[in-house]
Amino acid sequence: MELPLVEPFETSFGVEDRRRFLLVRLEARDGRLGWGECVATREPLYSSESVATSEWVLSRYFLPGLLRLPRPDPAAFEQLARRFRGHHMARAAVEAALLDLEAQRRGRPLSASIGGRRRRVEVGVSVGIQSSPERLVRRVGRYLDTGYRRVKLKVRPGWDARPVAAVRRAYPDLEIWVDANQAYRPTAAERIRTWASRLGVAQVEQPFPERAIRAHADLTRGAPFRVCLDESVVDRPSLDDALAARALTSLNVKVGRVGGPRTARGLARRGDRAGVPVWVGGMLESGIGRALNVHLASAPEFSLPGDLSASDRYYHDDLLERPFTLGPGSTLEVPRGPGLGVEISERSLRRATRRVRTVRP
Ligand SMILES: [Mg+2]
Known part of the structure; x- marks a missing residue:
């Protein structure tokens, strides 16, 4: 994804004027979608993670592993992800999407x-x-x-x-x-x-x-x-x-x-x-x-x-x-609807999407 910032944001490690990041979208069999944002930056400046390392570890380990789980819930994924060192931002995006799905299924906001x-x-x-x-x-x-x-x-x-x-x-x-x-x-x-x-x-x-x-x-x-x-x-x-x-x-x-x-x-x-x-x-x-x-x-x-x-x-x-x-x-x-409780704009999403990669079971 790529989103232009309202104004450049400068910290002790650099300036950002547009944000590049990954979104994880999990599609459940019942058609529900769970969303997780991976906060890794384009370059490994805040921590050692970047968009590229996250994409690699997600598509090589976390997502294929998730798809092989008999019960792909947040706890089972956490156990799976724990085998791997680091890559916290990539891992967090998957867990967030799973929690979103789980909360939607229960008809409760994620906060609950x-x-x-x-x-x-x-x-x-x-x-x-x-x-x-x-x-x-x-x-x-x-x-x-x-x-x-x-x-x-x-x-x-x-x-x-x-x-x-x-x-x-x-x-x-x-x-x-x-x-x-x-x-x-x-x-x-x-x-x-x-x-x-x-x-x-x-x-x-x-x-x-x-x-x-x-x-x-x-x-x-x-x-x-x-x-x-x-x-x-x-x-x-x-x-x-x-x-x-x-x-x-x-x-x-x-x-x-x-x-x-x-x-x-x-x-x-x-x-x-x-x-x-x-x-x-x-x-x-x-x-x-x-x-x-x-x-x-x-x-x-x-x-x-x-x-x-x-x-x-x-x-x-x-x-x-x-x-x-x-x-x-x-x-x-705090949003009150099920899951994340926000409505994602299809149009904005299309506009910000630079590339889509699909991992199937
Ligand atoms: Mg800080």
């Missing part, structure tokens, strides 16, 4: 299958790196006018204290989070601590490389802000180790990164039980992946607003007949 209860979920907006602090302040102002209540600013060495200070000056009471996507060396800890404290930043996300658990633990100690892990937590053992090392005081849960909605919910519970606030992260999903994230965020463990902005934050057309719009109190409504 993963323990979701809320009818609306609180969301925030993630703002990419801009060409100047003034531009960033204007951009933030626009989102606040739209109704978002907390913003997350992407930062990196050379784009941190100054732009964040500009936003703080313009909005003295705003809840500001920052996310570095691993861009700093551990030696930058003191500097980060200084500017983030001085500017009243509420949360610093993944400043150091994913395996630098000790560096995150050092930053966490006595910090007046939360230290959030994203890329470092890919499964239950990595979360347990990070918790034991006290390397986080906030947890970003992404379905793709951890290999599926079921694991995502499990990690959220684990974090919550350990007293760490949990929230749902985003990967510039189309409406299909966004819908899944909204269902997930309706589970009670998620206590901080997710990166789940309305459809028009990223796309003019996000593949849905009825896009997600921002509601009162910076919220999105």
Whole structure:
């Protein structure tokens, strides 16, 4: 699939102006369709996965394996997929599509299958790196006018204290989070601590490389802000180790990164039980992946607003007949229909499709 973004999105690892991604569509014998979005990016920049590696592992292992299962349900697929290392985003897309199908069959929204209860979920907006602090302040102002209540600013060495200070000056009471996507060396800890404290930043996300658990633990100690892990937590053992090392005081849960909605919910519970606030992260999903994230965020463990902005934050057309719009109190409504509960636009889908590959039993 290829979808043009409303505006280019820049993080510490690069700029995206159009999103290339895979959709998994499972066709059941009863004619129902289950959908899963694979959030792997065109290039392996966020993690080692890419569109190409996902397509390969899906068509070579996950989908043929799924078709051979006597009972192709999410639990059986999870067992099958566990034999293979990594490829979490590809795996998550299949599990999501299976959950969609299963929930449709039961006539219940997907949120119910993963323990979701809320009818609306609180969301925030993630703002990419801009060409100047003034531009960033204007951009933030626009989102606040739209109704978002907390913003997350992407930062990196050379784009941190100054732009964040500009936003703080313009909005003295705003809840500001920052996310570095691993861009700093551990030696930058003191500097980060200084500017983030001085500017009243509420949360610093993944400043150091994913395996630098000790560096995150050092930053966490006595910090007046939360230290959030994203890329470092890919499964239950990595979360347990990070918790034991006290390397986080906030947890970003992404379905793709951890290999599926079921694991995502499990990690959220684990974090919550350990007293760490949990929230749902985003990967510039189309409406299909966004819908899944909204269902997930309706589970009670998620206590901080997710990166789940309305459809028009990223796309003019996000593949849905009825896009997600921002509601009162910076919220999105959890779809109530069976499965994902969204209506996919055939026309938009055709327009965004670049190639189709079919795997048959
Ligand atoms: Mg992040």
